[in-house]
Amino acid sequence: MTTKLHRHSQAPASDCYEQGPKKRWQTLRSAMLEVAFDWRQSSAGRDLPAKKIAEASCSLVVNALWNRRTDGERRWFQPWRAHASTVPLQLPRLAKQxxxxxxxxxxxxxxxxxGTLYTALLPxxxxxxxxxxxxxxxxxxxxxxxxSTAGADWSTxxxxxxxxxxxxxxxxxxxxILHDHRWRRRPPHERLEDLEKRLCGIEIDRFAAWMSRVFLQLLAYPITVEADRPLRLPIREGDSLRLAVEERKQxxxxxxxxxFGRVSLRPEQRRFFSRSLYGHANLYGLFLDLALRWRKPDGLIAFITPTSFLGGQYFSRLRDLLRRDAPPLTIDVVETRTGIFDDVQQETCLTVFGPNKTKSTTVHLLSATDDGLRIERAGAFTVYGSKGSPWFLPRSQVQARILEKAATMKTRLHHLGYKCSTGPLVWNRHKDQLRKRVDKRTFPLIWAEAVRPNAFRFRYRSRSATPFFAIREGQDHLLCLDPCILIQRTTAKEQQRRLVACAVPESFLTHWRGIVVENHVNVARAVSPQAVDAAAVAAVLNTVVVDQAFRCLSGSVAVSVTELHALPLPSRDVFDRVADVLAKTTSRKVRLLTVENLVARAYGVSLEEVEAINEASLA
Ligand SMILES: C[S@@+](CC[C@H](N)C(=O)[O-])C[C@H]1O[C@@H](n2cnc3c(N)ncnc32)[C@H](O)[C@@H]1O
Known part of the structure; x- marks a missing residue:
């Protein structure tokens, strides 16, 4: 089902949207940015921190807006003290307009x-x-x-x-809350008191906190005039991650x-958040942990975050915590290419976590249209699997269909006799062991360039200066001697496939007595005598459908070992049939098509759908 959310579907009628003022604002914003940037460069502005210039410029706009929207007599907020005595002449005029x-x-x-003016002016x-x-x-x-759908009741x-x-x-x-029909008829002072008891915010940036206060004041202005007093909603200036350690809230x-982004923690913070940390701390992961602590036992968490917490190893403990205490009820995936967020490159999602008896998560796909948001329902899924493993999230309708089937598939790489690891050689730590020519102690060095879909190429273009590696005493761990499959660890965003895999021919391994795999390549080694044919595994990984299944596990271009281990695969007999096709079919085209067909059937997808995915990815 597809729905559309138009601008201001929730706003009161008096606040309805028009084109004109928005266009005017855009022009004025550009002009203000230009003046403010010039101010930064000028002799008058050079001694002022850029943040002060951002604050001074925006506070002028906020004041002008207040004067325009109100009768100007009641100034229910503390004016911002900009500490800037040298404001360029044009700025107050532009701000007024x-x-x-x-x-x-x-x-x-x-x-x-x-806010967009403020953040654009921040250093x-x-x-x-x-x-x-x-x-x-x-x-x-x-x-x-x-x-609201998950149960938030605006009246309480x-x-x-x-x-x-x-x-x-x-x-x-x-x-x-103010426009909830159950509260509308209450006396104004009661409505204000109620709001003050129920809402609060924390913000580390003093100026942003000030803006929050003024805009809330502006929103409640008609009621504050009736009540003849300002709104006193608690917006605290502070560091929530520090407060989390000190205070309990519900x-x-x-x-x-x-x-979001990596952050270093003080020892007491690391101890406090240790339950959700695995290696590096990411700001948004800490905020999710904080939210788990600050919600009531049956409360909800509604967050906009990158999707990396669904798959990344660094988030494995946080995922387990969320799964146990507040599993996701709904997830909206924001299509990356639609530019809904300025300057944000990471894939983003809107998630509501909370009590979830059914263990089912409703997934929607969001994209921007000219006049609003397009909201497409993808389905309802159990997004999480076993402890610590990545969660599944379809990013398209086809992926949703594949996921329905994949969720029932029990086979993983280890059932097929393979274990993944990243290539052990970090080349810049061993520069003096890279060789152009072969000698008694050298082994072929396998760069990502060697890994093509279903083809292993040990003839380098860009790495031709260093195709060999000289092993030293005690470095046997760098050698791979077993039959194996190589999988690229990263692909370019515009590349059609996330999974690019090939088997290393046994004749190559026998001839060279082993290989050294560089760190940008994942290696799936055969660890059991019953391991299925390596070329068949590579062929299955290279299919369109498995690539789409993999994309349900990862929204990024990186291919991690954890995700490869968690990838649902067809049963062993499909691999045996694929091995048979590879052995008996001479035409490459027929081989690829037959394998694609076998695998598509295993995931309940038709070849026409495979074709459609191919076309979409080319577009
Ligand atoms: C992505 S912005 C979101 C702001 C706002 N809630 C919104 O959605 O537009 C993140 C905000 O968190 C604030 N922030 C960053 N670290 C913080 C911390 N430790 N405690 C409180 N606020 C913090 C930043 O100043 C910034 O305003």
Missing amino acids: AGAALAELSVIDASFLT PGLRAARGAHYTPPLLAERLLNLA VTAIDPACGGGAFLVPLANR FDLVIANPP
Whole structure:
């Protein structure tokens, strides 16, 4: 089923959207950016930190917006002290016009757009470290809708955003609470008190926290005028990850688009979060752990995150924790190419976690259209398998179909007699052992370039200067002597396949007495006398359908050993039949087609569908 979410489907009628002011805003924003960047370069601005310039510019817009949207008499917020005495002359004028344009939009849109001016002016290093990529209103609305479907009741819900930025979730959440029909007729002071008890936010950036406060104030303005007092919603300036160690909180809903990226932790933080850590800590993983602690036992977590937690080894303990305490109820995958988030390269998803007796997760695919979001239901699946293993998530309708079947398939690589590892040679640690020519102590060095779909090529173009490696005493662990399959560890994004595999011919291994595999290649070694034919395994891994099944395990271009071990594969007899086809069919084209057909059937997919996938990936 496909639905569309249009701009402002939840906003009150008075806040409805128009084209004009938005276009005006875009023009004014560009002009303000130009002036602010010039200010940064000028002698007057050179001594000011770039962040102060960002704050000064945006606070002018926020003030102008406030004056335009209100009667100007009640200033229910502390003005921002910009500490910038040398503001360029044009800036206040542009800000006034920008504020006027924003005043014609909903408060929700105005807060997001002001945020985009602020984040564009932040120094790039600070922006990246803080993960300051604000959520577009359509996605925020969608996440709230998902939370609502999962049981969040706007007439009673208590909620926190521990990384609230400029209020991307708090403002629409407050909007829903204030406009909930069960509360509308209450006296204004009761509505304000209720909101203050139920919503709160934490933000590390003082200016962003200030923006959140002002936009919430602006949203509630008509009610605050009636009640003759400001809204006093607690927006705290602070580090949520530090507060998590110190404070216990309990909410019906923890909602966030947390920052992401690797982070170093202080010893007490590492101890505190150790239950969800495996190696490097990632900010968003820590925020998920925090959310598990700050939700009520039956509470919900609604998060926008990269999809890497579904598969990455670093997230294996977090996955187990989520699976045990709050399995995913719904996941929306945001199509990467649609540019819903500016500047964010990672695949993103919207997930609601919480009590899930059915163990089933509803999956939707989201993409941007000219006037809103396209929401396509992919199906309902059990996304998690055994402890520590990656979770499955279809990224297209075809993958959803494949996953339905794959979920019932029990065979994994180890059942076929293979064990994966990454190629052991990190070449730049052994530069002095790389050789151009063969001698008594050298073995062929297998670079990723050698691995082609169903073809092993030991004739390098780019690596022709170093095709051999001289093994030293005590380095036998670098040698591979067994029959094996090689699988590239990364592929380029535009490449048609994620899985590129080939078997190393036994004649090659016998001739050279072993090979040394470089670290950008995964090796699946035969570890059992009953291992199925290596060429057959490679042929199956290279099929369109297995590639699609693999994409349900990973949204990135990397192919990890964990994902290869978790990949559901056809039963052993399919591999035997494939081996037979490889042995008896001379035409390469017929061979490929027959194998493709055998494998497609095993996953319940037709050859026409395979063709369609091929065409789509070429497009
Ligand atoms: C991806 S932005 C999301 C902001 C806002 N919730 C939204 O969705 O637009 C992440 C926010 O987290 C804030 N942040 C980063 N680290 C934080 C921390 N340790 N504690 C609280 N906030 C933090 C950043 O300043 C940034 O505003």
